[in-house]
Amino acid sequence: MKFKRIFSAILILLMSAAICLSPVLIYSENGTFSSDSSTVRTNKEDNSDEEDNSDTNSDVKSDKKTNDDDDRESGTIRGSKPTSTPAAKSSKSASSKATATPEPKAEPTKNPRVGDGGKPILAEQEAAILVNCLNGEVMFEQNSDKQIYPASTTKIMTALLTLEAIDRGEINLNSAFLITPDMLEDLPADGSSMQLKEGEAMTVQYLLEGLMVESGNDAAQALAVIVCGDVPTFVERMNNKAEELGLSGTH
Template identity: 40%
Template sequence: MRKIAALLVALTLLFGTSAPAGAVSTSASSAVLMDVGSGRVLFEEDMHTPRPIASITKLMTALVAVEETSDLSQVITVEPEWLEGVEGSSLYLKAGDQLTLETLLYGLLLQSGNDAAQVIACWIGEDLEGFAQLMNEKARELGMSNTHFTNPSGLNQEEHYSSAYDMALLACACLGNPTVANICATQNISLEGRTFVNHNKLLWLEEDCVGMKTGYTEASGRTLVSAATRGAQTLVCVTLNDPDDWDDHQALLHYGFDTYPVTQLCGEGTTVGQAAVVGSVQPTVSLVAQGDCWYPLAEGEQLDMQLDVYSPLTAPIPAGTQVGTARWILDGEVVAGMPVETGTGVEDDRWKPNALVRWWMGLWGKSWETTVPGMGLI
C-alpha cells in the first residue's frame, strides 16, 4: 500500500550527555556481544572473520536435530558405521547402544560428546554429508554468511568455519527454541543411567547465565558462546580463540547490562500517535502499538520515532485495524519497528444530525458528547 508522508517525532529517551562507559577488550581473535531482542551489536572485535569454531558447532547440530524431529523420546539404536572416525570428547557409545534422542542431546550439549553428534547426524541425515547439508541450509536461513559446516561435532576441517557474528545469530536462534535453550541452561542431569555435567563454568560463576556452549581444538583455540538474562534483557557473547574466555565473557556481559540497558519504546496497546481520517466528522484517530518493543540504549543516546501510515485512512475504520508502522531511528538508521493499529473505531457519520458541529468540536479537541446551548447533548 502507498504511504503518506511520515511523521517524525523526537522521543524523550535522553539519559544524559556522556558517552558510553569505559571501553572493554578481550584476549580473543574475534568477539561479539549482542542484544538478543534487538540484534544490536554492543561490542565487537573482528566479528566477521571466518575461523575454526570447534564444539560450539554443536549448537547448530542440536538446533537442526530438534527442528527436524520434535519427538525427543524416540529411541535410537547406534549403528557401528555411525561411530567411524570419532575422536575427542565422548559419551563412550558402542554399537548396539539404545538411547533416546533426548539423552543424546544432553550428552551433546553438556558433555560435548562427538560420538553423540555423529549418531544424531547419521540418524537424521542418513550420513554426515546429508546432515551437514541441513546445517548449511539452516545457516543460510539465519543469515550466517561467513559460515560453512562439514561435520556435526566441530572437529577441525578446512571447510568447517564460522565467525563470531554468525555464531551470535545462531545463539539467538537457539535461545528462541525452548528445547535447545533448556538443555543449554542445565548444569547437570542423569538420564538412562548416564550423568552429564555441563562444561560451561559460567553457569556456576554468573547468576544471570542461561547457557550455551564451550569448544576447543588445537586449531581453533578456546571458543565459547554464552548467554545471560537480566530482567527484560538477554545478551549473547561469542569469543573465538580466547585463552581467557571465562573472564572475558563475564566482563563483556557486565559491560552490556551496565552500559546498554534496554528501554521500553512502546507497550502493547499504548498510544504512539494520531492519524488524519477522511470521510468522518472525527478528524483523527489514535494509533496504538500491537506489541511491546524494547531497545538497548547507552547514556546519551536518543531515538526518533517515525510513524508511517498507510493512505488514505477513510471511514469507516474498525478498531484494531492495522494501518501502519512505528519505526525508531538512531543516528539515521532504523533500529526497531512495531505495527500500529487504530485504537478506536471511526464511523462515516457525516450524514448524522449536527455533524458539522461535531466536526468543529473535534478540531478543538472537545468531547463528542458535548452540551451546546439550544441544541442539547450532541
C-alpha cells in the first residue's frame, strides 16, 4: 500500500511539473507565454515566411550586385550618363586625326596689273607716266600726252596755291573761317568729303588736313573761296600756275 501511494504521489508531481513547464517551453521557443498550440504553429509559419523573405531579399541584393558589377565592367554607373573610357577617347582622337586632311598652302597671288619685269599692265585707254625726279628719266609711260580728267590731282594744286597764299601773308595757317553756303554748293553727294557743316568755324590748317588726308571735295572748295573769294577765280589761278610750271597739257 505504501508503495502504491508513493508511486501515485510521484506521478502527480510529474504531471504537475509537465503542466507547469509547458508554457515555459513555449516561451523559450517563440518568445511568448502562450500555451496554445495554434499560436505556436502561427509563429512558426511567420518565422518561415520571414526566412523566405530574407532569402528573397538576399537574392535581389545578389542580382543587384551582379548588375552593378556588369555596369562597372561596361563603363557605366547606374543613374549617371555613360562616360567614354580612355580607350574610346584615344580611338576617337585617332580617327579624327586620321580623317583630318591638311589644308593646302595658299599660293601667293600674282598682281594682274604687273607684267614681266615689274612693268604695270594698263588698259588701252588708260594713261600713265613714271619719271625719276632726280635725273628726269622717264621710267614708264603709256598715253602720257593724252588729256584725261585729273581727278584728285587738282587737290595737290589747291594745296600748293593755299600754301603760297600763306607765304605771301594773305591768310594765316591758324586763321579760322566760317563755312558758308557757297563753300558747299554743287558738291556731288557721293564724293569724298570731310563732312563740313554750314556755320561752323574751321582753321586753314584743319581744312588743308581734310583736303590732303580725307581728300575732301568740301575742303577744296572751302579753301578756294577763302584764298580767292570764289571758285571760278581760284580755277583761273590754278591754270595760270600750270602754265608757269610748264604743264602745257594741263588745264
